[in-house]
Amino acid sequence: SGAFDIDALVGTGPQGAVTLADVDTAAPKTAAASTDKTAEMRKAIAAAMTRSKREIPHYYVAEDIGLERALAWLQAENAKRAMAERLLPAVLLLKAVAKGLARYPELNGVFREGAFVAATQVNLGVAISLRQGGLIAPALLDAGSKPLTQLMQELTDLVARTRAGSLKSSELSEGTITVTNLGDQGSQSVFGIIYPPQVALVGFGRVAERPWVEAGKVLLRPVVTASLSADHRVSDGHRGALFLRELADLLQRPEELDQ
Secondary structure, eight states: OOOOOGGGOOOOSGGGOOOHHHHHHHSOSSTTHHHHHHHHHHHHHHHHHHHHHHHOOEEEEEEEEEOHHHHHHHHHHHHTSOGGGOOOHHHHHHHHHHHHGGGOGGGSEEEETTEEEEOSSOOEEEOEEOTTSOEEOOEETTGGGSOHHHHHHHHHHHHHHHHHTOOOHHHHHOOSEEEEEOOTTSOSOOOOOOOTTBOEEEEEOOOEEEEEEETTEEEEEEEEEEEEEEETTTOOHHHHHHHHHHHHHHHTOGGGGOO
């Protein structure tokens, strides 16, 4: 019939969340199954996000970040590289988040049994859209310690395996913070919902040329709006805003991110 019993579905994601791989395992391999799979994915996302908004007191801060230096460095760096080793702007943003968390550890970890547990490394969840609809956010493990080339390779591999339904359980269950990047087709800014039991989510909107004041002059510069959604039980808006300033500062020194 193409249907399967939702009550029999075993979730292997964070705190029992149903993942794409779980749905793939349970679904019959028929043409009708893809429709059921999409519906079940939407149910799983709805359940997780409803719980997040109900249980986590969110706060939100945002910062516009000039990317002229970062993109110029990236262009020069890519000119030296073979096509297969070229870097996308997204990898600079991810590495900047991972490095910035070193000074703001209260944003990197999980809230369990009424207490915050800080993570010992940055397992950076990456929100990835699925072709059949929905999102999943597997983690780039220990993202802060990896050079940009390795991080780019692992990101490319993670996206491919996510869409193929072949993720590892650790990638689904060990994320310590999540990043959502809307890319060129997205809106100017995004204020996301935290993935429990994590306590923060960083969002990047579309990179676009906007008026930018520099040395008393208004110039057109590539700018991205970075946002932070965070758990007020663990951190506050002042610290969250300082983290975004740290993120902006790191992106003005892109050569230091490749360490």
